[in-house]
Amino acid sequence: MSVDLDHTPRCLLVSDRSSFLHEKNRINSQVEQLNFNYKVSLLLPECGSTPSHLDSMLNNFSTFYLIRKLPIYELLDKRFLETAVYQGCVYGLSYRTRIDEDICVALMPNGHLCLSLDKDSFQVLGVEGKASRFSHRTKSRYVVSVDMTESSMVPGGRGYLRLLTGLKSRLPLKSDFLLSHHPGGGASLQALLSRYDWSEHKPEVSTHALTCLSCPTQLTSIPPNFDPHSFLEWLGAVDADISCENSSCSFLSSLACPEPKTMLSQALRVSVCGLLLPQDILRLIQEIRCYLDQPQLQSWVALTVHGFVDSPVSWGGREHGALRGGENFYTLLMGEDHTYHLHLVTGAHDTCPP
Amino acid sequence: MSVFMDLNLIYTGDRTGLRTLLETAAHLGFSTVAINYVFEPTSKKKQEIPTPTPINELIDHLPVVQGRSRPIRVLNRLTVVMSDSSHFRPNATEYRSFDLLAVQPTTEKLFHAACMLYDVDIICISVSEKLPFFFKRAPVNGAADRGVVFEVSYSAAIRDSTLRRYTIANAINLMESCKGRNVILSSAAEKALELRGPYDVTNLGLLFGLSDGDAKEAVCSTCRSVLLHAETRKTASGIIYTMRSCSDSAGQEGAPGDPEHGDPPAAKRHKLVLTQ
Numbered sequence: 001m002s003v004d005l006d007h008t009p010r011c012l013l014v015s016d017r018s019s020f021l022h023e024k025n026r027i028n029s030q031v032e033q034l035n036f037n038y039k040v041s042l043l044l045p046e047c048g049s050t051p052s053h054l055d056s057m058l059n060n061f062s063t064f065y066l067i068r069k070l071p072i073y074e075l076l077d078k079r080f081l082e083t084a085v086y087q088g089c090v091y092g093l094s095y096r097t098r099i100d101e102d103i104c105v106a107l108m109p110n111g112h113l114c115l116s117l118d119k120d121s122f123q124v125l126g127v128e129g130k131a132s133r134f135s136h137r138t139k140s141r142y143v144v145s146v147d148m149t150e151s152s153m154v155p156g157g158r159g160y161l162r163l164l165t166g167l168k169s170r171l172p173l174k175s176d177f178l179l180s181h182h183p184g185g186g187a188s189l190q191a192l193l194s195r196y197d198w199s200e201h202k203p204e205v206s207t208h209a210l211t212c213l214s215c216p217t218q219l220t221s222i223p224p225n226f227d228p229h230s231f232l233e234w235l236g237a238v239d240a241d242i243s244c245e246n247s248s249c250s251f252l253s254s255l256a257c258p259e260p261k262t263m264l265s266q267a268l269r270v271s272v273c274g275l276l277l278p279q280d281i282l283r284l285i286q287e288i289r290c291y292l293d294q295p296q297l298q299s300w301v302a303l304t305v306h307g308f309v310d311s312p313v314s315w316g317g318r319e320h321g322a323l324r325g326g327e328n329f330y331t332l333l334m335g336e337d338h339t340y341h342l343h344l345v346t347g348a349h350d351t352c353p354p
Numbered sequence: 355m356s357v358f359m360d361l362n363l364i365y366t367g368d369r370t371g372l373r374t375l376l377e378t379a380a381h382l383g384f385s386t387v388a389i390n391y392v393f394e395p396t397s398k399k400k401q402e403i404p405t406p407t408p409i410n411e412l413i414d415h416l417p418v419v420q421g422r423s424r425p426i427r428v429l430n431r432l433t434v435v436m437s438d439s440s441h442f443r444p445n446a447t448e449y450r451s452f453d454l455l456a457v458q459p460t461t462e463k464l465f466h467a468a469c470m471l472y473d474v475d476i477i478c479i480s481v482s483e484k485l486p487f488f489f490k491r492a493p494v495n496g497a498a499d500r501g502v503v504f505e506v507s508y509s510a511a512i513r514d515s516t517l518r519r520y521t522i523a524n525a526i527n528l529m530e531s532c533k534g535r536n537v538i539l540s541s542a543a544e545k546a547l548e549l550r551g552p553y554d555v556t557n558l559g560l561l562f563g564l565s566d567g568d569a570k571e572a573v574c575s576t577c578r579s580v581l582l583h584a585e586t587r588k589t590a591s592g593i594i595y596t597m598r599s600c601s602d603s604a605g606q607e608g609a610p611g612d613p614e615h616g617d618p619p620a621a622k623r624h625k626l627v628l629t630q
Contacts, residue, residue, distance in 0.1 A: 009566065096421060100355040100574070101385070118356055136567035137535070140355055140575045323566060324553055348566065 009324055014353045015228050016342040020289060027342065028282065030354050033316040034330070035108050036093050037276040039306040040284065041239050044268040045215060045298040050207060057287045061203040064180040064275040065189065066095060068197045071174050072105055073167035075113060078155040083188040084181060085111050085148055091277060095176040099310040099322045103173060106312050111149040116312035117142050125171040127163050134321040134349040143312065143319055178275045203274030210267045214244060214257040220300050220335030228343045230258040232331060235302055239269065281305055285332065292336050303332045314350055321349030355570070357385035358552035359577035361431065361454065362507055362540035365389050371545065373413050378546035380417035380426040387428055388454055394435040403448040406430035429453040433478060436464050444473055454584045456505065462487035469493035469502065475584045476503055476538070479528055481510045481521040489531035498536045501583045503576055504528055507542035508550070508558055522561065529563035537564065538580060539572045
């Protein structure tokens, strides 16, 4: 029996091409559906330093809070539900928990609380849940998804009490938690934050200037010049600082820039890391559209948004898992006449992006 | 999915080396490891089964697993390399001090006996020689039904290129018979440099003929089922277990009805029925 080594890990790629001016473009819903964004990276060709309005936009991303050792039953606290969750804008994710080893918790802005549990914890917790869609031979991962805005989950309701006793006495879960509230305002979160050890964080912005970058030509042409795989591979290599020279004496990387290519004298790579909200990303996209409107040398900007690898949910609250890498990201290639190419990618254990 | 485990770290007697090994394993992301005492009895002289050194003597503070907040869990394991059926004594008392029990059969008859009869958790597939026998479906399926897993070690492949060929050949033979079920991948590392991270071991599993899901399970879920199987060996099918109570004298004071004092223990009195 020969081992099939050509078989590469499966990934799902959805490509979309449209214009911002087109009334039926789905870009807003596609961006908003990815609730938990970890990193935004921008590639600005022929640009030496960040333009001022883009810079101020990047530095004004919403702050987020990190609570250490938060007992998860506190997310069911009546005051927290009334002041924050029911108003519809809390984003919460457990921090430093691995999706394929530990228990992960996510609180989505539509009031859904999602717990991804291993088999023993699920059996101890005693709340209704489903086996993970990505179980292989045996079911070893279970997902409990609760809608906090439902009538049975009103404080005092049957479902609410069952989950509360489960999280308090049967399975006392504690983990570090990232919390963010839109529109900016930790005021409604203060009641919860004041009881535990918390710290406020601003998303970290880092800039890197590149010189002599080989880049594919006519990126935004329609029909597209390149297949998405080679384009995304090149973009990822630029983002990760991997050389695409493919010189004969270097065995570290055999990645090469897709042909036909041109040489850019300079380019700027900017990245923002933290718990980033979809609303901030939509505002950033608008700013980039204004930037491209001005007469410039370059004709495109590439924006990549990465979701959290260890989040139990990805687009639209659908289940997310990690087989060998839990990537879920999208790349938006914006052209000068308000056209865009959008590529949404997920790994093997994931549902199809919208 | 459960936590990542490496159930084969060879015990060499070198305390510092073992400490570095445990720290590297915790750094790479393994949450549970097992220190393997290899016992190879020869027919010439009688050898004693080694007793495991308690973990707190080996290392003071267990290192915390990278990315989590718990320290690494360390277990003890015994591997008996069998070239004769008398080498493995079922229900020997020395085996009780080990958490996991493994055998490495060297002939086909012993392999068949190990799969169908012996009360072990792991059957090791030898990687240092070309296997003299082929795996037949019947004993492999029998072992799978009983919950016994097969283990393939990869650190020999790191050390030597000839051993690399043997490892891959033997592993592919195994996968043909067992279809990727009930297999664990572990390192058999003697030095910290021979350990690899869990996702790298998953990729190595692809080279051995496992599918994506099977290779990942070989590092986490199947290892978890081995630990549960080992616990059932000590208990009555996993339902009842006995625990030694802390001290006997404390128990005596509370015992009711000490016969020396002359008070009989409370008992039901037979009800006298009055007859007319």
